Amino acid sequence: MRHGEDRPPVLELTTGPVAAYPEVLRAMARAVAYDQDRPFRDRYAGVLDKARRALGTPLPPVVLHGEPVLGLEAAAAALIAPGETVLLLVSGVYGRGFGGWARRHAGRVLELAVPDDEAIAPEAVAAMLARHPEVAVVAACEIDTPSGTLNPMPAIGRAVAGHGALLVVDAVSSFGGMASDAVATLADLYVAGPAKCLGAPPGLTLLGVSARAWAKMHANPAAPRGSFLSILDWEAAGAGGPFPFTPSVAEIHGLEAALELYLDEGPEAVWARHAATARATRAGVRAMGLALWPAREAIAAPTVTAVRTPPGIDEAAIRAEARARYGVLFSAGRRETAGRLTRIGHMGPAARPIHAIAAVAALGGALAALGHPADAGAGVAAALAALAAG
Numbered sequence: 551m552r553h554g555e556d557r558p559p560v561l562e563l564t565t566g567p568v569a570a571y572p573e574v575l576r577a578m579a580r581a582v583a584y585d586q587d588r589p590f591r592d593r594y595a596g597v598l599d600k601a602r603r604a605l606g607t608p609l610p611p612v613v614l615h616g617e618p619v620l621g622l623e624a625a626a627a628a629l630i631a632p633g634e635t636v637l638l639l640v641s642g643v644y645g646r647g648f649g650g651w652a653r654r655h656a657g658r659v660l661e662l663a664v665p666d667d668e669a670i671a672p673e674a675v676a677a678m679l680a681r682h683p684e685v686a687v688v689a690a691c692e693i694d695t696p697s698g699t700l701n702p703m704p705a706i707g708r709a710v711a712g713h714g715a716l717l718v719v720d721a722v723s724s725f726g727g728m729a730s731d732a733v734a735t736l737a738d739l740y741v742a743g744p745a746k747c748l749g750a751p752p753g754l755t756l757l758g759v760s761a762r763a764w765a766k767m768h769a770n771p772a773a774p775r776g777s778f779l780s781i782l783d784w785e786a787a788g789a790g791g792p793f794p795f796t797p798s799v800a801e802i803h804g805l806e807a808a809l810e811l812y813l814d815e816g817p818e819a820v821w822a823r824h825a826a827t828a829r830a831t832r833a834g835v836r837a838m839g840l841a842l843w844p845a846r847e848a849i850a851a852p853t854v855t856a857v858r859t860p861p862g863i864d865e866a867a868i869r870a871e872a873r874a875r876y877g878v879l880f881s882a883g884r885r886e887t888a889g890r891l892t893r894i895g896h897m898g899p900a901a902r903p904i905h906a907i908a909a910v911a912a913l914g915g916a917l918a919a920l921g922h923p924a925d926a927g928a929g930v931a932a933a934l935a936a937l938a939a940g
């Protein structure tokens with residue numbers, strides 16, 4: 551029996567967007583409220599307060615009405631003043647990608663780069679900043695999703711704070727899936743979104759903004775104002791003032807439900823099931839004789855497991871077999887990692903230990919079908935043992 555591509559997958563173990571929680575989808579089907587009317591304004595204030603609690607910020611966060619790429623581009627435009635020097639911490643596709651936006655605004659862009667299967671060392675950040683006192687903004691990605699690697703953000707944040715530059719953190723695939731928030735990372739702009747570990751559809755950016763970031767954006771004459779790209783335009787809405795344009799009402803309804811699920815389950819409990827699912831998946835992958843993409847298990851992300859493609863195997867064929875035989879959907883690599891690894895997402899609704907068992911079985915079965923000797927039974931046993939060891 552084959553599971554046709556014309557049918558939706560049985561199990562989406564992707565790295566975002568993820569299959570949203572049913573509660574979120576039901577909330578999005580609510581009647582569309584008129585945005586200027588009291589009930590929606592009250593609801594919006596409540597959503598910002600829940601987002602503030604989830605992001606750990608003292609100030610109200612900003613919601614931008616586009617998926618987090620909007621937030622990252624807006625962060626570069628608002629925070630970087632003309633002529634300034636920006637330091638990019640590059641351990642993968644997203645860390646590198648921020649450079650595309652930074653170069654439009656900065657006078658100079660420096661890179662501290664490591665191979666795509668490695669993580670950034672905080673000591674190297676401190677040393678680089680000591681050599682470059684002129685750096686005004688540092689940009690980092692906490693989990694570089696296309697590599698499944700985790701950068702040690704709190705320590706990197708401390709290195710940046712010791713220098714005094716402002717820090718932009720892309721936390722899109724870490725927020726909600728591990729102990730990460732705007733305060734712990736010492737981020738001035740903390741960029742997150744609902745379509746990964748919060749289990750909502752793509753369409754919004756959540757931005758944690760520090761007092762220093764507000765001051766810098768206000769002082770930056772080049773920061774967008776009166777623009778879809780503007781963060782400053784949304785400051786008043788955070789204090790109960792007018793919206794600069796119509797918010798995405800249905801997305802806000804969905805975000806509210808996603809934040810309620812997250813806060814009601816308890817962030818620590820949510821992070822624990824992400825960690826357990828990832829740990830079991832890694833144990834299963836290794837027991838099948840496969841290699842993780844991250845150079846060391848210590849830097850493997852808790853929200854995505856990247857598996858190196860065995861030599862002689864076509865990566866796309868692995869995902870095609872898993873989908874056709876079992877209806878299990880994995881993610882491919884991206885840009886530099888495309889064709890070199892397969893990604894198993896453990897984000898939001900998919901961060902359940904039973905999904906680690908399914909992932910390992912489907913990956914092993916797909917590889918065996920392609921003639922690669924992967925022992926799915928040994929993989930499942932190792933995943934179960936990792937769960938039992940808990």
Ligand SMILES: *Cc1c(COP(=O)(O)O)cnc(C)c1O
Pocket residue numbers: 566617618619644691693694695720721722723752
């Ligand atoms: C998903 C993701 C984004 C947002 O990009 P998409 O185009 O929605 O995939 C940004 N940064 C990181 C680290 C991500 O994982």
